[in-house]
């Protein structure tokens with residue numbers, strides 16, 4: 436079997452330097468790629484942790500939310516999870532739901548993997564079109580796993596960081612944009628990016644979000660991921676070099692050219708782009724909050740005082756303000772549902788961009 440590295444080197448030899456999105460697509464999803472497996476290395480014994488891989492408390496909170504949504508929607512709520520990974524979250528939801536729950540439980544993955552009964556694996560997202568979801572459309576670290584392009588602000592224009600072959604391995608190469616269609620993707624970032632700043636953007640962020648919004652008839656679209664509002668994502672004091680990050684055995688680094696196919700590759704999501712896409716699709720924005728606030732809003736504290744010490748420790752990790760409790764953000768958008776009293780905590784609105792400093796304002800005042 437050829438490896439992702441060998442295939443990538445052959446492609447570069449044939450076609451020249453590749454856009455990073457194509458490199459990432461092959462490294463993660465090509466044959467032998469990082470995610471092209473029935474058992475992705477998620478969890479404490481793998482390469483990185485996600486909410487559901489730390490504790491079934493996450494899925495139990497989702498189940499509680501489904502029950503509350505069902506009361507408002509007049510029937511047991513459906514759940515569609517996109518990018519379900521190893522299925523841990525769906526498994527925990529199934530275990531926590533009241534027996535006899537009649538809402539549909541659906542999963543959708545780029546790489547089909549085993550799911551617990553009675554969850555139905557959708558062959559395509561659009562398979563829900565005829566009978567759209569009344570309840571919750573959910574994802575966790577789906578958008579940060581979508582192939583992204585790397586752009587570099589150069590004066591008044593943009594360059595693309597592509598991947599070339601060098602000394603039997605891979606290296607960055609600055610080049611013009613690989614396709615003219617990338618220009619509308621990157622242009623909205625021109626005002627915020629400084630000369631030399633790198634901006635990592637996935638073309639599929641908004642198209643996939645629009646497909647998830649279209650699958651929702653009534654209820655919530657909930658997106659948990661690493662990311663920020665646009666002005667924070669591009670803050671040059673912190674993220675001048677972009678947000679590309681690679682994960683292997685719980686170590687994070689910035690070199691996607693080692694361990695190709697054996698490490699995860701991610702970029703932070705532009706939540707402003709998702710918010711705008713959802714609103715274009717007719718959704719209302721309820722909030723953009725931390726994972727800790729989200730779980731608190733869905734009642735994660737209920738019964739914790741009586742839980743075993745191990746469960747309380749898991750809760751502490753899910754809520755950890757120095758790690759995933761604040762680093763994972765949760766965007767909550769809604770369609771056709773009364774969200775009054777749905778949550779135990781108020782959901783904070785996304786932060787708007789600070790007003791630009793007025794040049795010479797001090798001298799004038």
Ligand SMILES: C[S@@+](CC[C@H](N)C(=O)[O-])C[C@H]1O[C@@H](n2cnc3c(N)ncnc32)[C@H](O)[C@@H]1O
Nearest residue numbers: 470477485518519520544545546575576577580
């Ligand atoms: C970082 S993992 C997160 C898995 C899981 N949600 C969790 O919390 O453990 C990202 C998952 O998204 C899946 N994925 C990537 N692109 C996708 C797409 N376009 N549609 C559906 N799933 C996708 C990958 O196969 C992978 O399982």
